[in-house]
Amino acid sequence: MSQTVAAPPLPESADTKAPSGRSSTLLARSLRLWRSRIGVAAVALLVAIAVFGPLLAPSAPDKFVALPNSLPGTSGTVFGTDYLGQDVWSRFLTGGGEILVLAVVSTAIGLVLGVAIGLISAYSRNAWDDVLMRGMDVLMAFPQIMLVLVAVSLVGPETWIIVLAIALTTAPRVARVARGAAQPVVERDFIGATQAMGMSRLRILFGELLPNILGPLMVEASLRLTYSIGIIATLAFLGLSGNPNSPNWGTMIQQNQTALATQPWGALLPIIAIALLTVGSGLIGDGIARAAAGIDRERAA
Amino acid sequence: MTANENSGRNQEKNGPWSNPYLTRRTWLAGAGGLLVATSIAACSGGAPSPSGLSTGGKPVRGGNFRLGVTGGGSKDIMDGQNAITLPDISRRLTAWETLLNRDDNYQIQNDGLAERVDSDSPTQYTIHLRQGVQFHDGKEMTAEDVIYSLQRVGDKSNALNAYVMTASMDIANIQQLDKYTVRLPLKTPDSALLEKLANVAFSIVPTGYKPFSGDPSTQIGTGPYKLKSFTPGQQSVHERNPNYWRGDGSPWFDQVTISNFADSTAQVNALLGGQIDAMTDVPQAQIASLESRGSRIVSSQNGFWLGLCMNIDVAPFDDERVRQAFRLIVDRQAMLDQVASGRGKIGNDLYSLNDPAYNADLPQRQRDISQAKALLKAAGHESLTVDLNTTNGAAGQVSIATVFAQQAKEAGVTVNVKNLPGSTFYGEDFLKYPFSVDFWTPFPYMLQVPLSSLRDGLYNETHWPPREGAGSNFADLYSQALAETNTEKRIEIEGQMQKAEYEQGGYIIPFFPDKIDGHAANVQGFSPSKLEYNLGNFGHGFRNIWFA
Numbered sequence: 065m066s067q068t069v070a071a072p073p074l075p076e077s078a079d080t081k082a083p084s085g086r087s088s089t090l091l092a093r094s095l096r097l098w099r100s101r102i103g104v105a106a107v108a109l110l111v112a113i114a115v116f117g118p119l120l121a122p123s124a125p126d127k128f129v130a131l132p133n134s135l136p137g138t139s140g141t142v143f144g145t146d147y148l149g150q151d152v153w154s155r156f157l158t159g160g161g162e163i164l165v166l167a168v169v170s171t172a173i174g175l176v177l178g179v180a181i182g183l184i185s186a187y188s189r190n191a192w193d194d195v196l197m198r199g200m201d202v203l204m205a206f207p208q209i210m211l212v213l214v215a216v217s218l219v220g221p222e223t224w225i226i227v228l229a230i231a232l233t234t235a236p237r238v239a240r241v242a243r244g245a246a247q248p249v250v251e252r253d254f255i256g257a258t259q260a261m262g263m264s265r266l267r268i269l270f271g272e273l274l275p276n277i278l279g280p281l282m283v284e285a286s287l288r289l290t291y292s293i294g295i296i297a298t299l300a301f302l303g304l305s306g307n308p309n310s311p312n313w314g315t316m317i318q319q320n321q322t323a324l325a326t327q328p329w330g331a332l333l334p335i336i337a338i339a340l341l342t343v344g345s346g347l348i349g350d351g352i353a354r355a356a357a358g359i360d361r362e363r364a365a
Numbered sequence: 366m367t368a369n370e371n372s373g374r375n376q377e378k379n380g381p382w383s384n385p386y387l388t389r390r391t392w393l394a395g396a397g398g399l400l401v402a403t404s405i406a407a408c409s410g411g412a413p414s415p416s417g418l419s420t421g422g423k424p425v426r427g428g429n430f431r432l433g434v435t436g437g438g439s440k441d442i443m444d445g446q447n448a449i450t451l452p453d454i455s456r457r458l459t460a461w462e463t464l465l466n467r468d469d470n471y472q473i474q475n476d477g478l479a480e481r482v483d484s485d486s487p488t489q490y491t492i493h494l495r496q497g498v499q500f501h502d503g504k505e506m507t508a509e510d511v512i513y514s515l516q517r518v519g520d521k522s523n524a525l526n527a528y529v530m531t532a533s534m535d536i537a538n539i540q541q542l543d544k545y546t547v548r549l550p551l552k553t554p555d556s557a558l559l560e561k562l563a564n565v566a567f568s569i570v571p572t573g574y575k576p577f578s579g580d581p582s583t584q585i586g587t588g589p590y591k592l593k594s595f596t597p598g599q600q601s602v603h604e605r606n607p608n609y610w611r612g613d614g615s616p617w618f619d620q621v622t623i624s625n626f627a628d629s630t631a632q633v634n635a636l637l638g639g640q641i642d643a644m645t646d647v648p649q650a651q652i653a654s655l656e657s658r659g660s661r662i663v664s665s666q667n668g669f670w671l672g673l674c675m676n677i678d679v680a681p682f683d684d685e686r687v688r689q690a691f692r693l694i695v696d697r698q699a700m701l702d703q704v705a706s707g708r709g710k711i712g713n714d715l716y717s718l719n720d721p722a723y724n725a726d727l728p729q730r731q732r733d734i735s736q737a738k739a740l741l742k743a744a745g746h747e748s749l750t751v752d753l754n755t756t757n758g759a760a761g762q763v764s765i766a767t768v769f770a771q772q773a774k775e776a777g778v779t780v781n782v783k784n785l786p787g788s789t790f791y792g793e794d795f796l797k798y799p800f801s802v803d804f805w806t807p808f809p810y811m812l813q814v815p816l817s818s819l820r821d822g823l824y825n826e827t828h829w830p831p832r833e834g835a836g837s838n839f840a841d842l843y844s845q846a847l848a849e850t851n852t853e854k855r856i857e858i859e860g861q862m863q864k865a866e867y868e869q870g871g872y873i874i875p876f877f878p879d880k881i882d883g884h885a886a887n888v889q890g891f892s893p894s895k896l897e898y899n900l901g902n903f904g905h906g907f908r909n910i911w912f913a
């Protein structure tokens with residue numbers, strides 16, 4: 065019955081074997097849907113760009129190759145140059161890693177925190193439940209982007225505060241979902257049985273409760289990842305990233321937006337990438353949700 | 366939040382203009398080259414002719430000229446002798462004029478409200494006014510108004526930007542010799558006096574003038590257009606002055622409308638869509654699209670500059686070898702190409718490009734990485750890491766820092782660019798940064814020095830001059846130049862001053878970007894100009910432009 069604790073699942077782990085039988089069947093089932101396959105393909109492509117892109121970039125991302133906003137083909141550039149005469153293609157290839165790593169790390173921290181709070185709330189069934197959940201409600205009353213902007217304005221555009229702020233604002237939303245999903249499970253007989261067996265509270269929470277809510281959590285994780293990508297790109301677009309010339313996709317859009325009419329590629333490439341990434345992870349989450357709801361069976365059958 | 370500051374990357378006059386520190390770039394409108402005191406007197410009056418009529422055809426009357434300007438906001442003001450934002454500067458030029466004028470070559474001409482200004486001695490000047498010049502309300506401009514105008518600037522309680530420039534003037538003892546003649550005594554010799562009188566901050570207002578506080582009819586000047594309505598942060602409408610004194614048919618438009626714009630994208634769209642006839646500061650990336658769709662670009666080498674400011678009081682820049690190394694790191698042509706698409710002129714770490722005293726004899730500094738490395742090694746900084754503070758104030762203010770950081774890598778110097786919000790950058794640490802980027806609207810050399818290159822200057826970013834050693838006699842040289850009435854000798858002293866800054870100073874001035882503005886094809890009269898503000902000081906105060 066009992067299983068080892070699965071690490072908080074992330075969309076890109078979709079193609080790896082998760083230790084939990086439940087989650088792996090859910091993933092496998094969701095992959096029978098076209099929407100999931102498209103999502104996985106899109107995310108895999110962008111992860112590949114983020115990981116291998118820097119190795120393939122024809123020139124250094126901050127190297128001056130031709131006059132600013134030169135069209136594709138000038139001086140051998142594939143997609144022309146950007147606002148400072150740097151190679152758009154090279155910057156695009158090197159610019160994915162930062163956004164992805166930050167998004168994954170901050171979402172992961174937010175998930176761990178949120179799941180812990182949600183499970184404790186659901187399991188305690190006492191005043192702690194109210195205290196924790198009302199606390200989460202207060203945090204959720206503010207739009208996520210606003211809280212993050214406040215934190216970044218107070219401390220400055222440091223990487224750690226961006227990650228921390230996104231993680232802390234992601235947690236309440238995850239906690240809500242985790243608690244909601246765990247509540248009916250807590251009422252079921254086998255939880256009472258584990259209590260009777262004298263199992264430790266920690267083991268009950270993470271060994272028994274958690275595996276039973278992985279489906280909705282995976283959906284939530286993909287949704288949260290989408291939001292985190294959006295927020296990090298937004299911050300970069302607003303110029304709130306550490307280095308003003310970092311080849312970050314969000315920063316690239318901001319830097320090159322004035323040239324949209326004459327040399328669109330500097331802004332267009334990262335826009336396409338961010339759109340694909342968010343749509344891809346959204347599709348994966350949607351696929352899992354449909355698989356969990358049994359919609360996949362009707363379609364696949 | 367900081368989004369506002371950042372939105373202004375390509376508009377030098379956006380968000381941060383609300384910051385009081387930035388007003389210094391606007392407050393000396395109409396500054397210019399070193400013109401010989403005596404030569405002004407020598408050039409006798411003669412019939413003033415409109416300068417800048419370079420694009421053929423005879424001017425014709427009529428039409429409503431609509432100008433779009435960025436950089437303003439609810440803090441816009443209207444005062445004949447003061448301005449805070451770029452829209453203020455453009456509006457002031459519709460209605461107010463100076464005693465002396467500058468032409469497109471940045472030379473002082475006596476085609477202003479004074480027929481001539483004579484230097485009687487190093488500490489006494491006599492202003493001979495043009496006769497028959499009428500204010501908008503029909504009253505004749507006389508010596509009384511000139512005295513009122515000078516005293517208004519010199520009254521500290523009025524808090525006008527040019528107050529500091531009146532330090533040399535004996536404001537209390539200005540005398541009226543007759544209805545059209547004013548005697549201006551000085552407390553100390555001031556060879557830059559004529560440059561001040563040619564500056565719009567010293568525009569002539571009628572006796573009893575008060576700034577705008579709701580009633581357009583109080584905004585009286587001698588200029589080509591009369592104020593009809595003004596809503597700060599939005600729009601002003603100016604009517605043709607039918608009694609304008611030049612008698613050459615100007616001004617040509619029936620009406621001028623000046624509208625505030627939040628950003629340059631909206632300006633470009635309005636120009637392309639025909640809602641405005643001219644705009645300020647076209648972003649580099651949009652020049653081509655404007656031109657390809659029939660609009661005209663005016664590109665002016667007006668001497669605007671961006672400087673990397675090294676604070677010579679603090680480590681590592683207190684070591685002149687480090688400053689020298691940093692200057693040798695810069696690939697000026699590449700920087701100009703990257704930051705300004707090559708539109709501009711290479712700099713040599715000196716400011717006041719259009720000043721006749723600009724020292725062009727000093728050898729052009731070239732990139733020399735091995736020499737830079739050797740100097741850094743000798744100074745004990747083989748691997749140096751510095752922060753370079755900047756903000757999205759003027760176009761290129763962040764880019765220049767970014768490019769410098771990239772170029773410095775080759776010399777083993779790590780430069781961390783800190784892009785601060787405007788309110789932080791111009792906050793309490795401003796003028797204390799070891800290393801920062803700032804920008805300046807051009808001033809004549811002798812007006813710029815007291816602002817930024819003397820120890821008691823209001824905006825001394827580099828903490829120049831040094832307290833001891835080479836260059837420490839800089840302030841004495843400045844005083845000598847102020848007292849020197851012989852132009853050649855004065856230019857020679859200024860040359861020495863520039864040499865000291867070139868060798869030991871704290872500024873790196875890699876290039877002078879062109880001022881690039883746009884207008885519709887049917888507007889005639891705009892031409893490249895060395896005047897300090899957009900569109901050749903807005904077509905010399907809107908009087909040299911007309912619709913074809």
